[in-house]
Amino acid sequence: LAGKNSHHIIEATFKAFARSLRQATEFDLRRQGSIP
Structure with a gap:
């Protein structure tokens, strides 16, 4: 991840996880x- 604003980096991480x-x-x- 790259960026200057840590808020947006964390927000993108949580959004990707969700x-x-x-x-x-x-x-x-x-x-x-079918049976997995």
Whole structure:
């Protein structure tokens, strides 16, 4: 990460973490009925 404003760097880090967590825990309708 690069930037001058530490607030924006931290904000971007948390936003990326939240998006990855959401993607990891949501249902994938394409895999419906299969065992992971």
